[in-house]
Amino acid sequence: MATSSHCYWGLFFLVSQFFAHSVSTPHVYIVYLGLNRINNPILTTKFHIQLLSNVFASQEDAKQSMLYSYKHSFSGFSAKLNSTQATTLASNDPKLLKIPIPLLPSAHETGKINIVKGIADTRGVIAVVRSRIMRLHTTRSWDFVGLTVDNSEVTPLQLTYGDDVIVGVLDTGIWPESESFKEEPCLGPIPSSWKGKCVQGEEFDPKKACNRKLIGARYYLSGFEEEFGPVNADGKTEYQSPRDFIGHGTHTASTAVGSIVRNVSFFGLGQGTARGGAPRARLAVYKVCWNENNEGMCAEADVLKGFDDALHDGVHVISVSFGVTPPLAPFLNWTADIGSFHAMQLGVSVVFSAGNDGPDPSLVQNVAPWAISVAASSVDRAFPTEILVNGSLLIMVLFLFLHTIEIADLDFSNPLKAGYM
Numbered sequence: 001m002a003t004s005s006h007c008y009w010g011l012f013f014l015v016s017q018f019f020a021h022s023v024s025t026p027h028v029y030i031v032y033l034g035l036n037r038i039n040n041p042i043l044t045t046k047f048h049i050q051l052l053s054n055v056f057a058s059q060e061d062a063k064q065s066m067l068y069s070y071k072h073s074f075s076g077f078s079a080k081l082n083s084t085q086a087t088t089l090a091s092n093d094p095k096l097l098k099i100p101i102p103l104l105p106s107a108h109e110t111g112k113i114n115i116v117k118g119i120a121d122t123r124g125v126i127a128v129v130r131s132r133i134m135r136l137h138t139t140r141s142w143d144f145v146g147l148t149v150d151n152s153e154v155t156p157l158q159l160t161y162g163d164d165v166i167v168g169v170l171d172t173g174i175w176p177e178s179e180s181f182k183e184e185p186c187l188g189p190i191p192s193s194w195k196g197k198c199v200q201g202e203e204f205d206p207k208k209a210c211n212r213k214l215i216g217a218r219y220y221l222s223g224f225e226e227e228f229g230p231v232n233a234d235g236k237t238e239y240q241s242p243r244d245f246i247g248h249g250t251h252t253a254s255t256a257v258g259s260i261v262r263n264v265s266f267f268g269l270g271q272g273t274a275r276g277g278a279p280r281a282r283l284a285v286y287k288v289c290w291n292e293n294n295e296g297m298c299a300e301a302d303v304l305k306g307f308d309d310a311l312h313d314g315v316h317v318i319s320v321s322f323g324v325t326p327p328l329a330p331f332l333n334w335t336a337d338i339g340s341f342h343a344m345q346l347g348v349s350v351v352f353s354a355g356n357d358g359p360d361p362s363l364v365q366n367v368a369p370w371a372i373s374v375a376a377s378s379v380d381r382a383f384p385t386e387i388l389v390n391g392s393l394l395i396m397v398l399f400l401f402l403h404t405i406e407i408a409d410l411d412f413s414n415p416l417k418a419g420y421m
Contacts, residue, residue: 024082025082026065026080026081026082027080027081027082027130027131028067028078028079028080028081028130028131028223028226028227028299028301029078029079029080029081029086029089029128029129029130029131030076030077030078030127030128030129030130030131030300030301030304030335031048031051031052031076031077031078031079031089031125031127031128032074032075032076032125032126032127032128032129032332032338033074033075033076033124033125033126034074034075034076034126035074035075035342035345036071036072036073036074036075037075038075041071041072044069044071044075045069045071048066048069048071048075048076048077049062049063049066049069050062051089052065052066052077052079052089054088054089055081055084055085055088055089056085062079065079065080065081066078066079067079067080067222067223067226067301068220068222068223068301068302068304068305068308070304070305070308071308072308072309072311072312073307073308073311073312073342073343073346074308074338074339074342076304076338078131078222078223078301078304078305080226086128086130087128089125089128090125090127090128092124092125126332127332127333129300129329129333129334131223131226131227131299131300131301131335132299132300132324132334133227133297133298133299133300134289134297134298134299134300134303134322134323134324134336135295135296135297135298135322135323135325136171136172136246136248136289136295136296136298136321136322137321137322137323137353137354137355137356137365162257162277162278162279162280162281163280163281164188164191164280164281164282165278165281165282165316165317166191166194166215166281166282166283166284166314166315166316166317167256167257167278167281167282167283167284167315167316167317167318167319168216168284168285168286168310168313168315168317168318168319169249169252169253169256169283169284169285169286169318169319170286170288170289170303170306170307170310170318170319170320170322171244171248171249171252171253171285171286171287171288171289171296171319171320171321171322172244172245172246172247172248172249172250172287172289172290172291172296173217173219173239173241173242173243173244173245173249173250173285173287174209174214174217174242174243174244174249174250174253174283174285174287175243175244175247175250176204176208176209176210176214176217176243178250178254178258179259179261180250180253180254180258180259180261180274180275180276181211181213181214181253181254181258181259181283182211182213182259183211183212183213184213184259184260184279184280186280187212187213187280187282188212189212190212190215190282191282191314193314194215194216194282194313194314195312195313195314196215196216196218196284196309196310196313196314196315197216197218197313198210198214198215198216198217198218198242199217199218199219199241199242200241201219201239201240201241201242201243202239202240202241202243203239203241203243204217204239204241204242204243209242212282213259213282213283214282214283214284214285215282215283215284216283216284216285216313217242217284217285217287218242218285218286218287218306218309219240219241219242219286219287219288220286220287220288220302220305220306221240221290221302222301222302223299223300223301223302223303224290224292224297224298224299224302226299226301227297227299228290228292228297231290237291238290238291241287242285242287244287245291246289246291246294246296248289248296248321249285249287249289252319252321253276253283253285253319254274254276255276255277256276256277256278256281256283256319257276257277257278257279257281257282257283258274258275258276258279259275259276259279260273260274260275260279261273261274261275284310284313284315286306286309286310288302288303288305288306289322296322298322300334300335301335303335303336303339304335304338304339306339307335307338307339307340307342307343308339311339311342311343311346311348315348316348316349317348317349317350317351318339318340318343318348318349318350318351319351320336320340320350320351320352320353320366321352321353322353323336323352323353323355323365323366324336324365325365326357326362326363326364326365327362328365328367331368336352336366336368336371337368340352340368340370340371341368341370343371344370344371349371349372350368350370350371350372351371351372351373351374352365352366352368352371352372352373352374353365353366353373353374353376354366354373354374354375354376356376384396384397385397
């Protein structure tokens with residue numbers, strides 16, 4: 001009996017330790033408060049800290065826990081919380097939302113702020129969700145869909161090629177030296193409505209990188225580093241700046257707004273003109289995705305901050321080419337839904353990639369009804385390669401091969417070593 005009793009107590013101790021660890025282990029959560037009714041970024045952040053301090057011992061602890069305050073285009077914040085703290089905030093207890101006016105700046109500092117019976121009007125916590133990790137989802141593309149460079153039959157709207165439209169791209173950053181982002185003589189001054197900026201960072205000098213084409217560049221990595229550890233640690237390679245290491249963001253940005261670059265090819269194949277759909281549009285990049293084991297990983301806490309800043313900066317269109325793995329969460333339970341919803345309220349169009357998976361059902365990763373989801377498609381061209389057998393039989397295959405070789409010279413005993421695979 002004593003042995004049995006000891007076993008039970010040992011099991012109880014292990015289980016209790018497991019649950020204690022689960023409760024005490026902090027994770028990054030996003031606390032979403034909806035429309036920003038305070039309309040003052042400084043006040044909004046102070047309110048977020050005060051609200052967060054209800055589940056911490058002090059305001060200083062709350063500040064240390066907070067990753068971002070979403071204070072411009074909507075209201076919310078991301079912070080490191082344990083499950084008990086997250087549950088408390090999600091309970092929507094009215095006591096948590098009663099922020100006395102003396103904690104706020106004086107009236108002349110506040111601008112317009114909704115005050116109801118001495119309480120800051122916030123309308124409560126809408127959602128508290130764990131910050132998840134999202135994953136990243138050719139020169140002839142625009143000709144394929146009927147938008148050719150030199151076409152006299154296009155409408156006057158198409159002929160503008162996106163003049164003075166500002167496109168914000170949330171992705172892996174930008175390689176500013178690309179010809180696709182050069183400053184064309186036809187580009188006028190940067191639109192006066194633009195409030196964004198190019199930020200300094202590793203291998204990224206705003207004075208050299210940004211121009212009248214690339215008018216904004218920011219980066220966000222707090223959420224990523226909480227999940228994966230410091231960038232460039234343990235042999236990881238990345239740029240702590242808007243510069244693109246993976247290349248995905250440069251590709252998607254050039255597809256959307258790349259300048260016209262003529263006579264390009266892949267070692268002579270597919271020669272033609274490379275350009276974006278709106279080559280005269282301006283570009284602002286928001287690096288929210290980072291290299292992790294040669295894959296692009298995007299923390300939702302970073303993504304939501306990218307949305308917040310992009311909308312405040314004054315973009316007209318937002319392009320997003322990543323998503324969560326199905327099954328999808330309910331609306332407003334993940335950041336792309338929240339960010340695109342507030343973009344819609346401001347008249348900003350958000351264009352998502354539908355995803356890379358298929359053709360099985362229920363694999364589309366972006367389905368918000370207030371945004372546009374674009375599916376992938378095959379293209380209408382091929383790269384044939386000739387195989388001449390015995391000097392007489394000619395076989396055409398689809399293969400990228402740039403040299404002439406003799407079959408007799410090939411060694412198929414070890415194709416990997418020979419470099420054929």
